Amino acid sequence: MAVLGASGSGKSTLIDAVAHRISRESLKGTITLNGEVLDSKLLKIISAYVMQDDLLFSMLMVEETLMFSVEFRLPRTLSKSKKKARVQALIDQLGLESTAKMVIEDEGHRGVSGDERRRVFIGIDIIHDPIVLFLDEPTSGLDSTSAYMVVKVLQRIAQTGSITSELDSLIFLSRGQTVYIGSPDGLPQFFSEFGHPVPENEDRTEFALDFIRELEGTPSGTKNLVDFNKSWEMNNSENGSKDSKLSLKDAISGSISRGKLVSGATNIVEANLPSSVPRFANPFWIEMIVIGKRSLLNSWKSPELFGI
Numbered sequence: 240m241a242v243l244g245a246s247g248s249g250k251s252t253l254i255d256a257v258a259h260r261i262s263r264e265s266l267k268g269t270i271t272l273n274g275e276v277l278d279s280k281l282l283k284i285i286s287a288y289v290m291q292d293d294l295l296f297s298m299l300m301v302e303e304t305l306m307f308s309v310e311f312r313l314p315r316t317l318s319k320s321k322k323k324a325r326v327q328a329l330i331d332q333l334g335l336e337s338t339a340k341m342v343i344e345d346e347g348h349r350g351v352s353g354d355e356r357r358r359v360f361i362g363i364d365i366i367h368d369p370i371v372l373f374l375d376e377p378t379s380g381l382d383s384t385s386a387y388m389v390v391k392v393l394q395r396i397a398q399t400g401s402i403t404s405e406l407d408s409l410i411f412l413s414r415g416q417t418v419y420i421g422s423p424d425g426l427p428q429f430f431s432e433f434g435h436p437v438p439e440n441e442d443r444t445e446f447a448l449d450f451i452r453e454l455e456g457t458p459s460g461t462k463n464l465v466d467f468n469k470s471w472e473m474n475n476s477e478n479g480s481k482d483s484k485l486s487l488k489d490a491i492s493g494s495i496s497r498g499k500l501v502s503g504a505t506n507i508v509e510a511n512l513p514s515s516v517p518r519f520a521n522p523f524w525i526e527m528i529v530i531g532k533r534s535l536l537n538s539w540k541s542p543e544l545f546g547i
Contacts, residue, residue: 244412245452251375258288258373286371291379293360297344298540301335301359307533308363314520333358354385413451413461418468433467
C-alpha cells in the first residue's frame with residue numbers, strides 16, 4: 240500500500256503513528272492488525288521501519304554493511320553459515336550481486352549508485368525478514384529511473400511472499416484527512432461519481448494529486464471530497480463480501496512457518512504474544528562489540544584519518 244499526498248498532508252505522521260513511533264498519549268483511536276489491537280512490543284518484533292535518510296558507512300562494502308547488520312540484528316545463537324546465507328539471499332533479493340564487493344562511497348573509486356545505496360539501506364532494516372515493512376518516502380531524492388528500480392525491487396520482494404502482498408492499494412491524504420483509500424483501479428470510478436472524471440490518456444494518480452492540490456487552494460478545501468470518501472467507503476463495505484480473517488496469532492504463525500522472522504523470535508507464537516519475548520535480539524554488550532568493529536573497520540579503510 241502506498242500513501243500519497245502533497246507536502247504537509249500528513250504522510251509521514253500517519254506512517255509514524257501506525258508504526259508506533261509516536262507516543263500513545265499523543266494519539267486517539269486504536270491500531271489493529273487483522274482486526275486485533277496491536278501491541279507495541281509485538282509490532283517492533285514483526286516489523287521494520289526504513290527512514291528517509293540513508294545513513295551508511297562510506298568505506299564499507301555492500302556485503303560488509305549487510306553482514307554487520309546481521310551480527311547486530313540476528314541472535315548470536317544463529318550459526319555463522321546461516322548468517323552468511325541470509326546476507327547472500329538478501330543481496331540476490333535486492334539485485335546487488337554486481338556491487339556486493341563495492342564500497343558505498345569513495346572519492347578514489349566508483350561507489351554504488353543512488354538507487355543501489357537506497358536498496359542497501361532497505362536491506363539493513365529487512366535483514367531479519369520482517370512480516371510488516373514501513374518505508375518513509377523510499378524514493379525521495381532519486382531520479383525517475385532510480386526510483387523505478389527501488390520500487391521494482393520492493394515489488395519483487397512482495398511477489399516472492401516476503402513482507403506483504405503486492406502494492407495494490409493507495410491512500411490519498413490532505414491535511415491529515417483521508418480523501419481516498421482503495422485500489423488504483425478504483426480511482427476513475429471514484430472521481431467520476433464525485434463529478435470530476437479522470438480525462439482519457441491522463442495518469443489517474445497524477446490527476447488525483449493535482450485535483451486534491453487544487454481543492455486545497457479553495458475556501459472549502461477538500462471537505463466535500465473527504466465526506467464523499469466516507470460515504471464511498473461505507474457503500475463499498477456494505478456491498479462487498481466480508482473476507483474471513485485469520486487471527487493475529489495464526490497469521491504470525493503462518494508467516495513464521497514460511498520462513499519469516501529470521502531473528503529467531505519464533506516463540507512469540509507459543510508465548511501468549513509478546514509477554515515473554517525479548518525486546519532485542521542480542522544483549523547490550525554484543526551490540527557494542529558489533530558497533531565498535533564496524534567503526535574501526537570503516538576508520539581503517541579511511542587513510543585520510545591517519546594523515547596518509
